Amino acid sequence: MQNFKLRRNTLVLGMVVLGTALSAQVQAQTDWPSKPLRLVVGAPAGGSADSLARLLAEGLQQELGKSVIVESKPGAGGVLAVNDLMANGKDGHTLLVIQGGIVAETPLAYKVNYQPFKDLKPLAQISRTGLILVANKELPVSNLQQLISYTKTQKGGLDFASYATGMKGHTSGMLLGQLTNIQLKHVGYKGSPPALTDLMGGHVPLMFDGLTTSLPLIKTGKIKPIAVNYPTRIAELPDTPTFKELGYPQLAQAGWFGVWSRPDVPPAIQQKVREITLAHFRKAAVQKRVREMGMDEPTAATSEELMADLKQASQQQAALLKSINYKPE
Known part of the structure; x- marks a missing residue:
């Protein structure tokens, strides 16, 4: 009987702890955003990623009623920006704007301290882009x-x-x-x-x-x-x-820019960012500005579809690097 009471008390305590944790998570999602958002850009100011981030910032500010700060963190193929997201992005107030190459190309070309297909999650495309031989x-x-x-x-x-x-x-x-x-x-x-x-x-x-x-x-x-x-x-x-x-x-290997978060950001926040992003970039005026940059408007691909696309691109890039005997720097 004593063992039964002990197990019952342990179960009740566990349920209380779980309930408290869930309540805190729901409260965090309800309060988001509770402060200005940061969009960290893995490229220099004035470039395409920076320009797209500022377009996204307009949409987020309009819908959320909070300031959105765009910060450029160029260097190491975007790794510095990823590190910023890893350090500050758990609560969803810091997001990343960068090309899909951050998981499909950069880890193959440079030594990185993150796991590309585990530590980053694409929430939505911002634009589709590509390369030109000039x-x-x-x-x-x-x-x-x-x-x-x-x-x-x-x-x-x-x-x-x-x-x-x-x-x-x-x-x-x-x-x-x-x-x-x-x-x-x-x-x-x-x-x-x-x-x-x-x-x-x-x-x-x-x-x-x-x-x-x-x-x-x-x-x-x-x-x-x-x-x-x-x-x-x-x-x-x-x-x-x-x-x-x-x-x-x-x-024919075109790529895309997207908005990314840590995968452990609460799902409701991830979905909110995705919905605002896709709705904003469907606006005719925004699409016009994207095309003037030489890009195409985004698709509504899901996070899972985007990751599948990147895994295929990573395999192709790895084969090309192997063919030229390239070693990561």
Whole structure:
């Protein structure tokens, strides 16, 4: 009888503790947000991720009635921003705005201190984007076939720049060389701006770059487009073909930006952020601003669908890095 009473008391105490914990969790979700939100951006201020984060901040502020602070944490391929989220994001007041490459590419190219498919959760897409092969305006080619033919006449081939060693801008150039049997030598930079400066200055003839940073320079005639890795042509560059239509579907590897949280953020908060994000980016005025950046509006893919997409992209990227014998830095 005494043992029975002890077990019963233990069970009652456990239920009280569980009830208290659940009550605290419900209260936290009800009170959210109880202070200004932070959107941590894993890229420099003024870039595409920063611009998208500010668009998202507008929607969150309108719907939640709280200030939203956008903070740039560039460096280490986005790892510094992830570390910030890991340290401060448990209550859902700190969120991350970054490309899907943070789990599909960065851990393959750099040594990271997080588990990409366990420690991060994409709540919603913000935009879909991709890369474009651009050339110095003086390079005597105007399309991909001409580029292939011209490169074969150059002793030692041609150099190409990328915004980061080991990332998709790097592996896309190496893959193009393999598929077309031309010699392309990689020159890695720390970000798009210095690489584009050298491209315009003629120090490197080619670059795989993000559309957002290249598009203004294309429109002003400072560099010229060759092909995009989107599945279809983009509205801002209707005359620029896709690699897929040129016969190289292996290079059709477009990506996306999203808003992320820690996976242990209360589900109700995750869902609220997702709903606000998707509703805001469905607005015609917001879609127009996204397209002006050279991107497409987001899909309504679920977190599970987004992660499945990233796992496939990670497998493809790993195979490419292995083919060029790349070792993480």
